[in-house]
Amino acid sequence: MGLRSRRTLAAELPKKVGEFVELFGWVQNVRVTARFVFVVIRDRSGVAQVTVRRTGSHGLEDVAKALRREDVVRVKGLVVRSKIAKLGYEVLPEEIEVLNRSKHPLPLDTSGHVDMELNVCLDSRAICLRRPEYQAVFKIASTALRAMRDFFTSNGYLEVITSRIIACASEGGADLFEVNYFDRKVFLAQSPQLYKEMLAGAFEKVFEIGLFYRAEKSRTTYHLAEFVSVDIEEAFASMDDVMDTLEGLIKHVVKTVGEENWRELETLEHTLPQVEYRFPRLTYTEALEMLRKEGYGLEWGDDFGAEEMRTLGRLMSGKFYFIVDWPLASKPFYTMPSPENPRVARAFDLNYEWLELASGGERIYKPEVFLEGLRRAGLNPEDFRPFIHVLEHGMPPHAGFGLGFSRLMMVLTGMKNIRQVTLFPRDVDRVTP
């Protein structure tokens, strides 16, 4: 018989009053009194109090008294109601087995009395996650991932997995990590961009949730060298279509997390953002005008810096909002120019307050226009043969977006640093654990 079928979780005890159960978990606390030893056991469902009556005969009592925080134990005992115990019930043990001892002192405080610095937490990540308030973030993340998959699949998108290994450092923009691949120099992908476009030419609607890499020495609270990107690409769709999809996605995720993770949100003392409105769609030019009125000396074509984004976020009063119709020069080479004005891109960003969560738009689908985009970006067409090959054989018009999953998680959990919502963050300074 497996352990799992024998096991009872702490949260199930109220239903087991009068029965013998086996608890498995960690020692959270031990309190010794004249007639009892109280051991608090924590498992993934919550905590339970194990009450050992002191008989003076060195048995269970000695085992219980010797327990220390984070020891791993199995407790077999009778569940009884209790008017005195704050939980309303407790376990009277007949066996306590120590499955593993924890070394002391612990690298951090798991009792919840003393807070820890982010770095201390990350250095002992799995131990820091013994604390419920640190677990809450990742329970919400799991719900969000599931909600996104539900949303995409129920809207007809096919989940795909593309390669992280690419041959050429040729997609422009950010720096790529070099990897030795059978004595060839290859690179880690920084986005699934061209792959998902090619797949949109076959499946029409695809999405991918995956890790991507950028070798930029960014030291901010919202950049990592390894990050989770949520990407879609859709054939026969316009910029407005995928913006609607993205808006629907955000609303579905917020709603689902609100329904399923209210306990975790309470633990984090965080309230989800409101989404009961149509996300404003601001043009780049309108945003520029708003900033000029605030006194920023910006020219058409300038990018918005951090301060500008904070101002814009304030002016948009804490809403999710799109900025559309960017200058083409500020967008990647594969971006579709507007048919009305070739200096304007059919591209958008989605922001929440000051933070850029996603960007997307329509893509070039004609080979000759793509070659013109490459020429403008100073890139070598030879490096794009496989992609151009697809463009030449019936690539439909298409659009898509990429969403920074961890940035969305910051919004959903109220965390101020992307490392707090990443289990094992990778940045310029950290590659362990």
Add this chain to the structure above:
RNA sequence: GCCCCGGUCGUUCAGUCCGGUCUAGGAUAGGCGGCUGUCACCCGCCUGACCCGGGUUCAAAUCCCGGCCGGGGCGCCA
């Protein structure tokens, strides 16, 4: 890469400005003892730290320089 701030028991917070009873203090964790159906149990005692290197000084946790590490901001940034 730039600017600002910081580095003190396992963790966390004081002390540094203005060098000297700092023999470095509190909380929490750990050890021992006491009290006690406890539930952040309580009380007492104990263990345990000034990032590294150089300099100034009679004297450095404290001032100066360099390094390393950390926090924040900016830049870079599909």
